[in-house]
Amino acid sequence: MTGAMTQMLRLQWLASRWLLLVLALICIGLPQAVVRLAVLGAHGADRNLIPAALLQSLDSISVLFPYLAAITGALIALAAWNWDHRTGHVYALSLPISRAEYALLKLWAGAVALLVPTVAIWIGAWIATSTVPIPDGLHAYPFAFGVRFLLAGTIVYGTMFALASGTIRTTLIVTIGWCALFIGGSLLVPWLESQYAIELLSPTEMLGHAFAEWPGPFRVFAGSWLLIDV
Amino acid sequence: MSELRIPLVAAAALSGAVLLAITLPAAAQDPRAELAARIDSLAGIYEAQLEQVRVLDSIRLARLRELRTDTTVVGPFVVIDRDTVPVQRLVDALTAAWSRHAAFVGHAVRRIEGTIVTMTLPPAFTPAGGAGQYRFEPFVWGSADYERAARHVMSSVLTDALPADLREWLDGGSVLPGGSLEWPYRELATAHSHAARNCFAGDVAACIAASGLTDPGEDWSRWYTPGQLRAQVAQRSWYSGAAGACVHQLDDAACIAESRRLGGALPPLGGAARASLLASALELGGTGAYARLFDDAPDVGARLANAAGLPLDEVVASWREAVERARPSIHAGMLDAGIWTVILLAALAVLAMRSTRWRLG
Amino acid sequence: MSEAIEVRGLGYRAGRSFALRDVSLTVPAGSIYGFLGPNGAGKTTTIRLLLGMSRREAGDVRLLGRSIPGELPAALSVVGYVPERPHVYPSLRVDEAMRCHAAFHRRWDDAWATRLQRMFELPDDRRIGRLSKGETGKLLMLLALAQRPELLILDEPTDGLDPMVRRDVLTALLDYVSESGATVFISSHLVHELERMCSWVGVLDHGRMVAELPIDVLKGGIKRIRLAEAPSNGQQLPFEVLSRAQDAFASSETWVVRGWSDPMVQYFDTAGATVREVIDLDLEEVFVELLRSGREVTR
Numbered sequence: 001m002t003g004a005m006t007q008m009l010r011l012q013w014l015a016s017r018w019l020l021l022v023l024a025l026i027c028i029g030l031p032q033a034v035v036r037l038a039v040l041g042a043h044g045a046d047r048n049l050i051p052a053a054l055l056q057s058l059d060s061i062s063v064l065f066p067y068l069a070a071i072t073g074a075l076i077a078l079a080a081w082n083w084d085h086r087t088g089h090v091y092a093l094s095l096p097i098s099r100a101e102y103a104l105l106k107l108w109a110g111a112v113a114l115l116v117p118t119v120a121i122w123i124g125a126w127i128a129t130s131t132v133p134i135p136d137g138l139h140a141y142p143f144a145f146g147v148r149f150l151l152a153g154t155i156v157y158g159t160m161f162a163l164a165s166g167t168i169r170t171t172l173i174v175t176i177g178w179c180a181l182f183i184g185g186s187l188l189v190p191w192l193e194s195q196y197a198i199e200l201l202s203p204t205e206m207l208g209h210a211f212a213e214w215p216g217p218f219r220v221f222a223g224s225w226l227l228i229d230v
Numbered sequence: 231m232s233e234l235r236i237p238l239v240a241a242a243a244l245s246g247a248v249l250l251a252i253t254l255p256a257a258a259q260d261p262r263a264e265l266a267a268r269i270d271s272l273a274g275i276y277e278a279q280l281e282q283v284r285v286l287d288s289i290r291l292a293r294l295r296e297l298r299t300d301t302t303v304v305g306p307f308v309v310i311d312r313d314t315v316p317v318q319r320l321v322d323a324l325t326a327a328w329s330r331h332a333a334f335v336g337h338a339v340r341r342i343e344g345t346i347v348t349m350t351l352p353p354a355f356t357p358a359g360g361a362g363q364y365r366f367e368p369f370v371w372g373s374a375d376y377e378r379a380a381r382h383v384m385s386s387v388l389t390d391a392l393p394a395d396l397r398e399w400l401d402g403g404s405v406l407p408g409g410s411l412e413w414p415y416r417e418l419a420t421a422h423s424h425a426a427r428n429c430f431a432g433d434v435a436a437c438i439a440a441s442g443l444t445d446p447g448e449d450w451s452r453w454y455t456p457g458q459l460r461a462q463v464a465q466r467s468w469y470s471g472a473a474g475a476c477v478h479q480l481d482d483a484a485c486i487a488e489s490r491r492l493g494g495a496l497p498p499l500g501g502a503a504r505a506s507l508l509a510s511a512l513e514l515g516g517t518g519a520y521a522r523l524f525d526d527a528p529d530v531g532a533r534l535a536n537a538a539g540l541p542l543d544e545v546v547a548s549w550r551e552a553v554e555r556a557r558p559s560i561h562a563g564m565l566d567a568g569i570w571t572v573i574l575l576a577a578l579a580v581l582a583m584r585s586t587r588w589r590l591g
Numbered sequence: 592m593s594e595a596i597e598v599r600g601l602g603y604r605a606g607r608s609f610a611l612r613d614v615s616l617t618v619p620a621g622s623i624y625g626f627l628g629p630n631g632a633g634k635t636t637t638i639r640l641l642l643g644m645s646r647r648e649a650g651d652v653r654l655l656g657r658s659i660p661g662e663l664p665a666a667l668s669v670v671g672y673v674p675e676r677p678h679v680y681p682s683l684r685v686d687e688a689m690r691c692h693a694a695f696h697r698r699w700d701d702a703w704a705t706r707l708q709r710m711f712e713l714p715d716d717r718r719i720g721r722l723s724k725g726e727t728g729k730l731l732m733l734l735a736l737a738q739r740p741e742l743l744i745l746d747e748p749t750d751g752l753d754p755m756v757r758r759d760v761l762t763a764l765l766d767y768v769s770e771s772g773a774t775v776f777i778s779s780h781l782v783h784e785l786e787r788m789c790s791w792v793g794v795l796d797h798g799r800m801v802a803e804l805p806i807d808v809l810k811g812g813i814k815r816i817r818l819a820e821a822p823s824n825g826q827q828l829p830f831e832v833l834s835r836a837q838d839a840f841a842s843s844e845t846w847v848v849r850g851w852s853d854p855m856v857q858y859f860d861t862a863g864a865t866v867r868e869v870i871d872l873d874l875e876e877v878f879v880e881l882l883r884s885g886r887e888v889t890r
Contacts, residue, residue, distance in 0.1 A: 090674055
């Protein structure tokens with residue numbers, strides 16, 4: 001099985017190396033850009049960094065990071081299945097392992113691939129925060145930031161991986177189902193509210209709640225993505 | 231929506247005034263006098279509109295009182311119960327909150343007696359707010375929201391009833407013991423002021439100064455270095471006149487002049503930090519602490535000391551230590567998130583493993 | 592175990608127009624089984640059902656005694672498969688594809704794989720997507736053979752290949768079979784190619800098995816006979832008439848019959864007919880006649 005794991009890792013690498021390279025470059029570069037931009041905008045008229053302004057600037061630009069984590073996870077998951085989709089899964093199905101084993105090997109290989117941008121963003125964050133002056137009372141958190149990126153990336157990776165592992169039919173059913181739920185819900189909820197004078201949650205609000213409030217995995221997206229904080 | 235109406239009317243009227251001022255013909259003989267007259271007349275219109283809004287609100291309040299089908303009394307609060315809105319959970323949450331805070335309110339309860347709390351449905355059923363009335367939309371997320379709402383009612387009511395000088399000092403902050411000190415920590419840690427930095431480092435006198443409990447007059451050097459004062463001017467002013475000289479020519483005297491023109495420099499610690507200091511004083515004072523805030527006192531600091539039953543520097547020192555302990559953790563929730571991620575990934579892995587091998591049609 | 596493949600009552604439907612109905616076949620161990628059928632007969636679908644790639648609607652499949660799909664991984668570990676179209680990831684290089692395949696097959700013979708690679712002149716560093724059709728065919732055969740399978744399932748392995756490549760591929764296949772005694776299940780519509788190597792033949796048409804028997808029986812038992820004064824229809828015959836036609840420029844008829852043996856000439860003597868000629872058919876002609884008769888029956 002070790003040989004199969006190694007080969008699956010190799011396949012994942014071959015299938016996504018250019019993607020990983022681009023993601024790694026972005027992950028190294030973005031923290032530099034964000035921190036430097038925030039520092040640039042946080043200098044007071046006394047030429048000193050204003051801590052509150054630095055945090056405010058960082059807070060407004062750092063919204064990019066959860067998106068980057070989500071895009072990274074999604075792209076790596078899609079890259080994991082890309083070759084199989086292109087060859088109609090015939091090679092995978094002709095291998096002497098069960099489908100479940102095959103999916104698990106792929107999941108593992110993709111998760112390992114996710115470490116490349118994670119390490120890159122950690123390095124980027126570390127360089128970014130160690131090359132700018134940090135005012136008293138504030139601290140840099142590159143490692144925690146890297147962990148948050150990994151968790152968020154893993155969540156989206158797992159979701160997209162599960163979706164992409166299904167047949168096109170299953171994927172279509174799931175996608176159309178979600179669309180129907182959201183569009184139908186958005187139409188139905190206001191109607192029910194006006195008819196019965198009640199307050200209901202629309203599916204979109206529920207999703208927002210799942211992201212921001214519910215103590216579930218998506219909460220990691222709503223947490224602090226600041227590289228520098230108190 | 232109604233709470234927006236007054237500022238909206240004001241904004242409309244004032245922007246109309248500005249627009250008119252801009253478009254006044256340049257050929258006017260005395261443009262300044264004409265502009266002033268125009269602004270005066272618009273201000274009159276604004277006042278009249280404002281009065282109408284107030285009348286409208288009173289009518290709506292009266293209607294609301296007619297609409298009530300039942301009321302539930304919770305301590306000093308009257309919760310209006312209408313068929314269409316589920317209020318029982320708010321009543322329960324308010325009861326729990328009041329039982330926690332009734333003791334320190336003490337005999338000052340008479341000051342908030344009869345406060346009306348309603349729950350309303352947006353948007354068509356929303357009645358206007360008014361004095362002594364607090365509105366909330368129904369919550370659907372769960373008990374935590376109702377607890378927050380009850381806490382918000384308590385905090386708003388107790389803050390609104392405070393003596394004027396204390397309310398002014400709070401600068402928009404609202405008070406209730408037991409609140410989180412994370413935001414005050416942020417204020418203290420990030421304030422661009424040497425007084426705040428010294429307070430952060432443990433200097434209680436600096437804390438008293440930074441929180442605006444002592445009047446510095448125009449000696450703002452107790453709060454800010456010249457550079458820090460310049461940074462504040464830069465944030466508050468357009469860069470012209472004294473402000474321009476302050477920011478661009480690094481003229482310290484111009485910075486002081488501009489701060490004076492702006493009504494004085496702002497104390498380094500804002501409303502949230504000050505509200506937490508007040509809450510800390512109430513906690514230290516225990517039973518009747520809130521009522522003692524209303525005792526005769528020369529200044530806000532003395533009111534806090536009265537409430538706490540301790541000298542002001544002890545109150546502030548205690549508050550500072552509590553704030554220092556409340557440093558927000560960047561790692562908060564990370565363990566939970568990690569566990570949830572592993573659980574979700576395992577579930578998704580199971581889903582992916584169950585993906586069919588019957589793929590070829 | 593005397594059967595390498597056992598299929599009973601296999602049923603499958605794809606859309607409205609295509610279905611496999613009650614397909615049964617038996618491939619004896621050690622045989623080379625030619626799976627014949629015109630394009631669209633359902634050969635590839637049958638193979639995919641054998642390998643558990645599609646879900647059958649009815650029937651049972653056993654490969655080397657193992658039930659499919661229940662014991663699929665165990666069965667696939669001793670089955671070499673060459674699909675109709677290349678299934679290996681086109682972005683891989685030849686050496687990467689070999690290494691990847693080796694990692695999943697415990698019986699992979701590295702030395703033999705290298706020998707085959709040299710014999711097929713496959714460059715290590717060429718991407719599969721850039722190989723010629725012939726080179727791709729060779730690579731697929733290499734991958735299937737180097738895993739040293741007990742059963743080879745080949746779906747049109749030489750289709751579209753030039754004669755040189757076809758010879759190389761088939762030579763390597765036959766060398767392996769003669770050395771290992773492996774069973775080969777090979778589907779093709781190139782009938783004359785199979786004629787030289789197969790010991791058994793199964794014929795599929797429109798999703799139904801038309802015939803399945805040893806090739807010598809098949810070829811020996813089906814004859815074309817030219818008759819004068821041919822007896823009319825409706826008589827009890829000792830053989831099966833696959834087709835009969837009036838000759839264009841003579842008063843004779845030509846029959847294609849199944850189950851023929853030489854003593855049956857006497858039947859025509861007693862029926863007042865004269866057998867002018869008994870002609871042996873090659874496999875292609877047999878195949879065509881079987882298809883024609885099969886279609887007339889279903890019509």
